[in-house]
Amino acid sequence: MTAERSTVQPGDAAAAFPAGVLVVGTGLVGTSVGLALRRVGADVRLRDATPALAREAVSLGAGRLATADDPPASLAVAAVPPEAVGEVVGEILNSGAAEYVTDVASVKALPAARVGEHATDPGRYVGSHPMAGREVSGPAAALPDLFEGRPWVLCPDDGTHQQAVTRALALARMVGAAPITMTADDHDAAVALVSHSPHVVAALVAARFTAVAEQQVRLAGPGVADVTRVAGGDPELWTEILTANAGAVSAVLRGLRGDLDRVLEALETSADDRRNLRDVLRSGVDGRARLPGKHGTAHTEFATLVVVVDDRPGQLAALFADVGTAEVNVEDVRIDHSPGQPVGLVELDVRPGAEDQLGDVLRGRGWTIRG
Ligand SMILES: NC(=O)C1=CN([C@@H]2O[C@H](COP(=O)(O)OP(=O)(O)OC[C@H]3O[C@@H](n4cnc5c(N)ncnc54)[C@H](O)[C@@H]3O)[C@@H](O)[C@H]2O)C=CC1
Numbered sequence: 001m002t003a004e005r006s007t008v009q010p011g012d013a014a015a016a017f018p019a020g021v022l023v024v025g026t027g028l029v030g031t032s033v034g035l036a037l038r039r040v041g042a043d044v045r046l047r048d049a050t051p052a053l054a055r056e057a058v059s060l061g062a063g064r065l066a067t068a069d070d071p072p073a074s075l076a077v078a079a080v081p082p083e084a085v086g087e088v089v090g091e092i093l094n095s096g097a098a099e100y101v102t103d104v105a106s107v108k109a110l111p112a113a114r115v116g117e118h119a120t121d122p123g124r125y126v127g128s129h130p131m132a133g134r135e136v137s138g139p140a141a142a143l144p145d146l147f148e149g150r151p152w153v154l155c156p157d158d159g160t161h162q163q164a165v166t167r168a169l170a171l172a173r174m175v176g177a178a179p180i181t182m183t184a185d186d187h188d189a190a191v192a193l194v195s196h197s198p199h200v201v202a203a204l205v206a207a208r209f210t211a212v213a214e215q216q217v218r219l220a221g222p223g224v225a226d227v228t229r230v231a232g233g234d235p236e237l238w239t240e241i242l243t244a245n246a247g248a249v250s251a252v253l254r255g256l257r258g259d260l261d262r263v264l265e266a267l268e269t270s271a272d273d274r275r276n277l278r279d280v281l282r283s284g285v286d287g288r289a290r291l292p293g294k295h296g297t298a299h300t301e302f303a304t305l306v307v308v309v310d311d312r313p314g315q316l317a318a319l320f321a322d323v324g325t326a327e328v329n330v331e332d333v334r335i336d337h338s339p340g341q342p343v344g345l346v347e348l349d350v351r352p353g354a355e356d357q358l359g360d361v362l363r364g365r366g367w368t369i370r371g
């Protein structure tokens with residue numbers, strides 16, 4: 001497995017893609033690819049099975065409409081749902097719409113097999129998957145910096161042409177992502193663990209809220225919102241993703257079911273034996289510490305400063321202006337606001353040790369620091 005990052009220079013996009021890039025499927029991911037490529041000066045052509053969505057992507061600045069007269073693009077990106085990848089990639093290659101093609105589907109083994117069935121020269125395709133997304137679909141949700149600093153997995157196999165890999169690598173770099181190469185099976189096992197099973201768990205947790213009294217759900221805070229954020233994703237798309245990666249996802253969920261049984265046993269049998277419960281919770285702490293942190297670096301536990309802000313216009317701008325004078329890098333920010341309360345809480349994450357300096361500056365400027 002290899003990982004790399006580099007800086008894009010002006011002119012790199014034209015050199016990498018002399019005949020431009022064709023994006024087929026102008027939803028969240030396709031339009032984000034177009035927006036990111038336009039920022040580095042690439043010629044981007046767009047089409048979608050629903051032409052109005054391609055026109056919407058054009059109006060957002062993601063490129064121009066593809067036409068039948070266009071010469072073959074240097075690279076096409078099939079940004080369509082997993083089950084459509086085989087047919088779409090086959091059509092692009094067989095019609096000569098592009099020299100090489102990649103896709104962005106969240107699973108890799110099944111689409112590659114389908115491309116083999118549809119394309120006369122499947123070696124001009126290399127599967128890829130940007131590890132970045134949102135729980136909202138469609139062109140309007142697209143962001144030009146969606147892929148910035150995120151892993152972008154490439155899955156070449158023995159039959160893949162080197163030039164297909166070169167062009168897909170260039171795509172990942174041009175949009176600011178960090179390319180990683182692995183086999184389709186390794187990819188599918190990894191995303192079952194870090195993306196697909198968490199999605200199921202998030203949906204299961206969130207589904208508990210549908211049939212309970214409103215006053216129970218009203219107590220929910222940012223913790224449960226974090227845990228369930230991805231559950232807002234498109235159920236149609238996620239049904240396709242989970243079905244296409246059923247084996248790997250089932251393996252993770254079976255392990256999870258075993259742990260859940262241990263928790264239930266600990267809760268329902270001996271109130272004195274807390275060991276199993278503690279073991280599960282301790283494993284959770286250990287597992288979470290292995291997650292990559294900001295910019296794909298190792299996870300760091302930040303120190304958090306909680307600042308009380310009045311619920312009135314201009315407060316956040318004033319706070320950030322004062323933070324700016326403290327010469328402390330803020331690694332992350334969260335804003336917690338309870339409905340009906342006249343104040344909000346702004347959580348500022350800083351490197352451990354820097355919180356005293358920032359706290360002193362903010363107190364000196366009249367801010368209330370909680371805790
Ligand atoms: N949503 C996410 O967070 C992420 C999604 N992905 C993958 O990206 C792909 C696209 O997902 P989104 O952009 O989120 O979905 P989306 O629903 O926003 O966009 C998909 C687009 O493909 C078009 N489309 C469907 N079939 C087509 C066909 N046969 N020919 C041309 N256009 C067609 C649809 O009209 C739609 O505009 C999926 O394979 C998904 O697994 C990858 C990373 C993140």
Ligand SMILES: O=C(O)C(=O)Cc1ccc(O)cc1
Nearest residue numbers: 106130131132133134135195
């Ligand atoms: O929202 C997030 O944190 C995600 O991780 C989104 C995501 C969804 C689907 C993918 O195939 C890849 C990334």
